[in-house]
Amino acid sequence: xxxxxxxxxxxxxxxxxxxxxxxxxxxxxxxxxxxxxxxxxxxxxxxxxxxxxxxxxxxxxxxxxxxxxxxxxxxxxxxxxxxxxxxxxxxxxxxxxxxxxxxxxxxxxxxxxxxxxxxxxxxxxxxxxxxxxxxxxxxxxxxxxxxxxxxxxxxxxxxxxxxxxxxxxxxxxxxxxxxxxxxx
Numbered sequence: 104x105x106x107x108x109x110x111x112x113x114x115x116x117x118x119x120x121x122x123x124x125x126x127x128x129x130x131x132x133x134x135x136x137x138x139x140x141x142x143x144x145x146x147x148x149x150x151x152x153x154x155x156x157x158x159x160x161x162x163x164x165x166x167x168x169x170x171x172x173x174x175x176x177x178x179x180x181x182x183x184x185x186x187x188x189x190x191x192x193x194x195x196x197x198x199x200x201x202x203x204x205x206x207x208x209x210x211x212x213x214x215x216x217x218x219x220x221x222x223x224x225x226x227x228x229x230x231x232x233x234x235x236x237x238x239x240x241x242x243x244x245x246x247x248x249x250x251x252x253x254x255x256x257x258x259x260x261x262x263x264x265x266x267x268x269x270x271x272x273x274x275x276x277x278x279x280x281x282x283x284x285x286x287x
Contacts, residue, residue: 142236144282148275149232152243155271156222160208165268168207169261179206208253208263218253221245222265 159165171179209216221229222245233242244250244265256262267275 140236141239141282142234144279145234145236145239145241147278147282149234149241149243151271151274151278152241152267153223153225155267156243156265158268158271159265160219160223163207164263165266168263171207218245218247218250221247221250 209219217229220227221231222243224230225232227245229246231242231244231246234240252260253263254265
């Protein structure tokens, strides 16, 4: 009997949802037929993961990412931040209500926001989504080579990992529950 759903997030962060006790037993046994066709709910959970990542970029992390070093802020300012193309602010790159050289994990220049887009936009060429219906796994992340350094940190840089909040996890559990109970 399946009683665990594994969600892999980005570079090596794994969220395991285990249903135990009466809730888990009744949920998974009664709806055994739906367990054979998890792809619809796994796709929905992938959408919820991307929404969680979007919240991270908009708020500067959940929990908050370490602030940038003054040298990084100065370097981003030299590259032209906070100005976007044509001198305007790019709304999707706003963080904590502002867009400036202290905006975390969002770079300057024509490629600014590449990693953010890779994590949150399914249409990004750098977005990674792998769904394994047999194992009940969802993997959402980015193939941008430097994303792993931000996820895990380095000797000289604090980790600024993509994590999911309790609200994201609750939404995923609700989606799974609704699906397995047959709610559309």
